[in-house]
Amino acid sequence: MADTVVGANPDPHVTGDDPDRRDFIHIAAGVAALGLVGGLAWPFIDQMNPAGDTLALASIEFDLSKVEPGQQVVVKWRGKPLFVRNRTPKEIQEAIQGDHADLRDPATDESRHKPGKANWLVLVGTCTHLGCVPTFGGGEYGGWFCPCHGSVYDTSGRIRKGPAPKNLEVPTYAFLSDTKVKIG
Amino acid sequence: MSGHSTYEPKTGFERWLDTRLPIIRFASDTIVSFPTPKNLNYWWTFGGILALMLGIQIVSGIILAMHYVPHVDHAFDSVQRIKRDVNFGWLIQGMHANGASMFFLAVYVHMFRNLYYGSYKAPREVLWILGCVIYLLMIGTAFFGYVLPWGQMSFHGAVVITNLIGAIPLVGPAITTWLWGGFAVDNPTLNRFFSLHYLLPFMIAGVVGLHIWALHVPGNNNPTGVNVSSPDDTVPFHPYYTVKDGFAISVFLILYATFVFYLPDALGDAANYIQANPLVTPAHIVPEWYLLPFYAILRAVPNKLMGVILMFGAIATLFVLPWLDTSKVRSMRYRPTIRLYFFLFALDCIILGFCGAHAPDDMVIPGVAGLQLGDANLNSFVWLSRIAALYYFVYFWVINPLMGLTETPLPVPQSISAPVLSHPATTPTGAVASPEKRG
Amino acid sequence: MLRKAFAFAALGLALMAGPALSATTEAEPRDVHWSFEGPLGKFDKAQLQRGYKVYREVCSACHAMNQMYFRNLGQKGGPFYDEKYKNPNDNPYVKSLAKDIQIKDIDQDTGDAITRPGGTADRFPAPFPNEPAARASNGGALPPDLSVIAKAREGGTAYLYSILTGFHAPPAGMTVPPGKYYNPYMPGDMSSFWKGPKDKVPVGGFIAMPPPLAPGKVTFDDGSPSTVAQQAKDVSAFLAWAAEPKMEERKQFGLGAMIYLLGFSILLWFSYKRIWRNVAH
Incomplete structure (x- = not known):
């Protein structure tokens, strides 16, 4: 330490050093301090994202033989309801006719079920408006009706009326056999 | 917070705000223009380090509380889940667990600095007492926090410490049951300890505010212990001490990071990786290192109530220290006699720590069994801790009052600037005796 | 000590x-x-x-x-980690290891106790x-x-x-x-x-x-x-x-943190010397 300096000048700003060099070291130290805080901020934010065990949530298998034509079964999947609906030929027909209607979120009925499995509709059962669970068979299109804010879905799960912006989501799933699906 | 303010609002908004809520003026007077003695050495940087550690503990603790489950069936597993599955959970848990140790390390340095330079003496008694309150709250917080991982040491440590309260005559057992919320440390206990562990740090933060307020009324003490006598003796806090504290903080963080990243379990106990089992006690119950000296004082006395009284007395003594020290001179730089007793006291605290870590009947010097005095084996940790505990109290209650009356201090400099300006007539020998402590 | x-x-x-x-x-x-x-x-x-x-x-x-969990076997740093499968739940080898183990479960339809082949989340x-x-x-x-x-x-x-x-x-x-x-x-x-x-x-x-x-x-x-x-x-x-x-992650993160802190300390040291250079203290 500079203990022996005599006649000290307590103000560093009146000396004749090159100001650029002097400022650089302070700015660099300040930037490094910000970098330290910033570097620590990310772990502190990322910890709120889904953890390893949550991400590993199992896919589920479901036995379709329990669902009668014209009925739906609600299963819980990743904490959300999942609609598995066995559609009648009439409901399928209505859904295909809907392909030509003026749709808010255009999609053909064909694209919303697995090939050759037109009667099976698997959908995430949360309204795309604000996440309520639509009721089965409600609304003028015979699909679903959301009691919260009046969104109406058709028998393909497409939004037809009300505030919801999107069709009901189709999750990733596959047929393991004619009567068994694996969801997720 | 005291004296006249040097803050000048520069913009229109600052002037507008200054007449409504002078918060910028407050911040400026506190951490920018605050006149600080220019001779503070590195021992004075631990206040800033402690403020940072409190912040780190609160932030990391709030995050851990998002993932921790305060239930006897899930607490242990939820801590493991934090370390295994939560993104960066291993880092945040490691920072919090080791942060407690670093916090105590820093507070001990801060307290010993205080003792050496006499910072507790008039007019800073309230400042010192507030610091003691913070220390007490820290002990409480650390104790409650150590229970939460619900390992073997958590559980049985909680059992032992809560049973201390049972030593209070008449009402002790009732208070213990009330504290437990049952007939043993169990789920209700864990739940309330979690709640209290969350509460106390905010109380600490509140008292820290008072502590800083009480610091800013008389201003900092300094290594010479003499009062600030002219503006030449001081420099503004910013940038002089922000950068000096910043450097010290950064070096301290290197030590902290060494533990977090390379020795995460070195300060902990292996038994705490075993889930709490009320039916089996670990072979040797020890608190965390920072409480070992008090644990040693507790065990030094064969009587339960006396042990508890002495242990709390050891902390209570600190509160009255400003009135036990009779010396007119603050800094031990100019008190060569008591300085020796002070270093012996520091060593004594370390010895007490060792005693707390060992079983009472263990031999201090292995293989030497011949120090029998009647039934007592003087070569045992219980006897060492008795001697060390005795010195702890003698230092405060006998040496401090007597020394102030009997010692002859060295000449004290006229002002802070006098010794640093190397004036031959006033340079005291005491300043030469500890040049390594000079910033 | x-x-x-x-x-x-x-x-x-x-x-x-x-x-x-x-x-x-x-x-x-x-x-x-x-x-x-x-x-x-x-x-x-x-x-x-x-x-x-x-x-x-x-x-x-x-x-x-x-x-x-079986997924741990395929996570980064684990015994069966595969660069191709960042998500351990997709790792086919880990899946097959899990499948070899029978897990006790409850049949969701009948409520009976059953055993089924394990999955990565088990x-x-x-x-x-x-x-x-x-x-x-x-x-x-x-x-x-x-x-x-x-x-x-x-x-x-x-x-x-x-x-x-x-x-x-x-x-x-x-x-x-x-x-x-x-x-x-x-x-x-x-x-x-x-x-x-x-x-x-x-x-x-x-x-x-x-x-x-x-x-x-x-x-x-x-x-x-x-x-x-x-x-x-x-x-x-x-x-x-x-x-x-997470030990490897800890040590790697630590290396970066130590180097950063060391550099930060050096910067602050020079900044400190510069600010204090004309003050006797």
């Missing part, structure tokens, strides 16, 4: 015969070199794979690992349904959960290795209670089981676990010789990994 030489695990004591006595002794754990030691140490993947096989084929008959199944069942099958002793055993024992991995390789015939003059085995690395007090000279009481204690490993007991897929020492070393390394699967 902070080492607490007496912090022996309660479950270790539970395994011991006789009351817990104050004068416990044990042999110093053997000095073994591990690839994961030191500030830059990493796990040896092949060793972890062999170690998992030892756990699966030998230890898992009695010991649970409740903190472990925990390692526990060998016993509960603690009394575990004790009843093991002569009253509880085989400890191995998830964090490498951290829950003073001496860590070296201790585990020493215990596994440390079984040998008790010295003449020692009475071994039925169902117990002498092991010099096990903390214990032998004085009441010892008939020899009082000052020559053997170190160590009794363990309720019979010697678990034997030459050739596990066939290693990579052709490593299946000696007891090899098996013990590999399974100890596996348990060290299982106790802290």
Whole structure:
């Protein structure tokens, strides 16, 4: 330490050093301090994202033989309801006719079920408006009706009326056999 | 917070705000223009380090509380889940667990600095007492926090410490049951300890505010212990001490990071990786290192109530220290006699720590069994801790009052600037005796 | 000064015969070199794979690992991590390992207890349904959960290795209670089981676990010789990994943090010298 300096000048700003060099070291130290805080901020934010065990949530298998034509079964999947609906030929027909209607979120009925499995509709059962669970068979299109804010879905799960912006989501799933699906 | 303010609002908004809520003026007077003695050495940087550690503990603790489950069936597993599955959970848990140790390390340095330079003496008694309150709250917080991982040491440590309260005559057992919320440390206990562990740090933060307020009324003490006598003796806090504290903080963080990243379990106990089992006690119950000296004082006395009284007395003594020290001179730089007793006291605290870590009947010097005095084996940790505990109290209650009356201090400099300006007539020998402590 | 030489695990004591006595002794754990030691140490993947096989084929008959999921085997730093499958739940090898294990479950339609092939999200199944069942099958002793055993024992991995390789015939003059085995690395007090000279009481204690490993007991897929020492070393390394699967991440992050802090300190030092250069203090 500079203990022996005599006649000290307590103000560093009146000396004749090159100001650029002097400022650089302070700015660099300040930037490094910000970098330290910033570097620590990310772990502190990322910890709120889904953890390893949550991400590993199992896919589920479901036995379709329990669902009668014209009925739906609600299963819980990743904490959300999942609609598995066995559609009648009439409901399928209505859904295909809907392909030509003026749709808010255009999609053909064909694209919303697995090939050759037109009667099976698997959908995430949360309204795309604000996440309520639509009721089965409600609304003028015979699909679903959301009691919260009046969104109406058709028998393909497409939004037809009300505030919801999107069709009901189709999750990733596959047929393991004619009567068994694996969801997720 | 005291004296006249040097803050000048520069913009229109600052002037507008200054007449409504002078918060910028407050911040400026506190951490920018605050006149600080220019001779503070590195021992004075631990206040800033402690403020940072409190912040780190609160932030990391709030995050851990998002993932921790305060239930006897899930607490242990939820801590493991934090370390295994939560993104960066291993880092945040490691920072919090080791942060407690670093916090105590820093507070001990801060307290010993205080003792050496006499910072507790008039007019800073309230400042010192507030610091003691913070220390007490820290002990409480650390104790409650150590229970939460619900390992073997958590559980049985909680059992032992809560049973201390049972030593209070008449009402002790009732208070213990009330504290437990049952007939043993169990789920209700864990739940309330979690709640209290969350509460106390905010109380600490509140008292820290008072502590800083009480610091800013008389201003900092300094290594010479003499009062600030002219503006030449001081420099503004910013940038002089922000950068000096910043450097010290950064070096301290290197030590902290060494533990977090390379020795995460070195300060902990292996038994705490075993889930709490009320039916089996670990072979040797020890608190965390920072409480070992008090644990040693507790065990030094064969009587339960006396042990508890002495242990709390050891902390209570600190509160009255400003009135036990009779010396007119603050800094031990100019008190060569008591300085020796002070270093012996520091060593004594370390010895007490060792005693707390060992079983009472263990031999201090292995293989030497011949120090029998009647039934007592003087070569045992219980006897060492008795001697060390005795010195702890003698230092405060006998040496401090007597020394102030009997010692002859060295000449004290006229002002802070006098010794640093190397004036031959006033340079005291005491300043030469500890040049390594000079910033 | 902070080492607490007496912090022996309660479950270790539970395994011991006789009351817990104050004068416990044990042999110093053997000095073994591990690839994961030191500030830059990493796990040896092949060793972890062999170690998992030892756990699966030998230890898992009695010991649970409740903190472990099959997906852990395929996560970064794990024994079966594959660059192609960042998400361990997609790793086909881990899936097949899980599938080989039968998991107890409840049939969602009938509510009946069933077993089904495991998936990546399943925990390692526990060998016993509960603690009394575990004790009843093991002569009253509880085989400890191995998830964090490498951290829950003073001496860590070296201790585990020493215990596994440390079984040998008790010295003449020692009475071994039925169902117990002498092991010099096990903390214990032998004085009441010892008939020899009082000052020559053997170190160590009794363990309720019979010697678990034997030459050739596990066939290693990579052709490593299946000696007891090899098996013990590999399974100890596996348990060290299982106790802290994020160890490599910790050390790597730490290296960056240390370098950054060092640079930061140097910058601040110069900044400090510059600001203070004209102040006598």
